[in-house]
Amino acid sequence: MIRENPIRPGAPMILALVLSALSALPQPEDPPPTAFVGARIHTVNGPPIEDGTLIVVGSKIVAVGPASETAAPAGAKIIDASGKTIIPGLICTHSHLGGTAGADGSGPIQPDVRVSDSLNVRDSGYRRALAGGLTTLNCMPGSGHLLSGQTAYLKLRPANTIEDMFILDPNGEPMGGMKMANGTNSMRGGAFPGTRGRSAALVRKQFIAAQEYARKVEAAAGDPEKMPNRHIGLEALGEVLSGKRIVHHHTHRHDDIITVLRLSKEFNFRVVLHHVSEAWKVADEIAAAGAPCSVIVIDSPGGKLEAIDVAFRTGGVLERAGVNVAFHTDDGITDSRLFLRSAALAVRAGMTREGALRALTLSGAEMMDLQDRTGSLVPGKDADFAILDGDPFSVYTKILETWVEGERRFDRSDPQDRLYAEGGYGATHEQDPYFCCFGDDNQGDQD
């Protein structure tokens, strides 16, 4: 059953609810409702619904429930999804798709850099992500820095510029976090630290500078004469200190994880721990700190010293310790088309199926402050979902369609989409430029 906005028996009541939801939307452009009927629906907000109905108007979900309790409104477009499984659109809390490039080699701390200035909306990776059922990404700069820049929360909408993919906060500002890293990747010598001790010292120094900057700004109380010289990096870190911007922290080894928790407590910033190869060793400490974890699942241990104890069981161990767990692709480290597999391997090693599906969806949304918009199938949220032909955690299951904000963005029956799903000649070439005016004949023009 749906806990939020419950839909209770009685057709008139349902109609009233649907209508009231409709009335919340801009009326003149309202498209007719679309009802997906007959599917097994995992709302991630309660147990799976057999023979469920999902009703979408425009970009929003307006109703979801068992067919017996959820009637499609008159005039609705009916899509038969019987035998299919509908899950919320997958949320990748840590992706490098789109040619992400943040901080450069000039130094280890660059909070001024915005990864969104580097993203190519035509990158075929975004199309492959859609083929994997993904609808929302946290695109991040890399981990070769202590602080490599501002991340971008993106919806996989059709896009001509990156602005088309931004998720905006209530003030209309693009949402994102701050990427940080510790451990060996940023220990590069030269301008970069050579030890873990120096890594932490440099971060402390930077956060103290940000605290001082924030104090000066506060003391100026809007008086331009008293304002410090603008520093866009310290401004962004100010958003970290105020809690507006979440730190997404690459960290593998158990002691590195504890260092992140120590710094987070010291400077009172919100943090999501990413990768966490050895989190299974310090699960209770992570739980006590209340820090959420975004877990990477890798097919074998090692490849780097701090990942020699990476294990499929991390998700389950953290789940049992009471930690909020998400997964991520780290694409290109793992393939967005196989994101469901990451959670399935965690199930293989002891995580609950419910927890694993939540970890691919709502938990990720929570780690990006997006839980009121996406991550579960409840009325009022964005219509972000994927339609599968079977059990989400079976290797034999295929993703048939991916919908983002009420628009079908991936359709396995479409040959071009299928190319992105399966690979093949040209699948990784850059997406064709966006043609508005020249007709189809101009696509892929030949000499």
Add this chain to the structure above:
Amino acid sequence: MGRHLTFTLGALALLAPLAPAQVAVRGEVIHTLAGPPLENGVVLIRDGKIAEIGPADAVQIPAGFEVLDAAVVTPGLVDARSVVGVAGYYNQKKGDQEQHEDSSPVQPELRALDAYNPREALVHWVCSFGVTTVQTGHAPRELVPGQLFIVKTVPTTADDAAVRPFSAVAATLSNAAKRSDKSSPGTRAKMMSMLRSKLIEAQEYASKRDAAEEDNLPPRDLALEAMCAVLDGDVPMIVTAHRAQDIASALRLGREFNFKLILDGASEAYLMLDEIKGAGVPIILHPSMKRASGDAENLSFETAARLEQAGIPFSIKSGFESYVPKTRVILFEAAIAASHGLGFDAALRSVTIDAARILGVEDRVGSLEVGKDGDLALYDGDPFEYTSHCVGTVIEGAVVARGERGQSAGTPVGPNKKR
């Protein structure tokens, strides 16, 4: 292994005190790969070899045999091309990375046996998912990076674990083989020129050797001896080539010198089905989940299915990874192929009997038949399903893994208390 078996079991006994030489494996389904699946079957392994196989009600389990039970039993998996044991999991250049010797581009004299660490963690990792035989060695980087060998995934010595101490010479026709400085090869054409020159040199060496009297032999040249083994048909040359044009070059070289060619990687094989089939060349296909980039940018999950449809013999390999995952696991790679058009039966064949045939070791491994090595993988469900587990791995009658390494779920097999 004969003589080697004693050593193998002796060493394993230290690691696994319960590992006896005599094992009976009962399976609800046994995929023998030598006929239809056997339901409720038993495999008896005596002195490392399969002594008997049949329905549970027809096979008497002798007293003193350790009995293992599993839902699904398969032959031990065969990974046709890996670097496991040569490239270690720490990934430290001067510590455990023996797969790439960059001092010169053509070094067929480098033996895999001398580079292999049988106690490497990743060897045991793949073993714990059911992989019992691997062809491993030098990575596809240099033009001729070195030799490969075939080995069982047991933690003894390379010599004792070896099935074939010298199984192939590797060659690389791809951007990976281009050298960054002013040395050669710097182009694809130069790669072919250098390979031709080396093979011609070997032909001349062989002529001199064959014409010479005992006391008049040409000075020994280990590199040319290895290339002669290719020309004589003693071992294949396994050529890594992803692009269609590189596959064509490998086929051209094979025609010119008439050696046993095996194509490796072969991302764009789906563009070359007729040519490959016409040449009678088998393929060791890239891992299904290999990243689509560089020379392999056009790879597809469906290539295995296309090769199967075309009737081209192939296997699916773990290959080489420079970062993470440091090794892939063919169980997982075959699973993805199975679900992308290949189907269960052909996928299982590709990592068992078909791999064994391509490597020429089908007399020993790859199927469950009387007289073959007692190498089995035990699973608690469909081996390819994400949520199934490998619950045991048996090599030549020794239980070398009792569940997936480092994982907590699943019920590892143990001695059957009832017996």
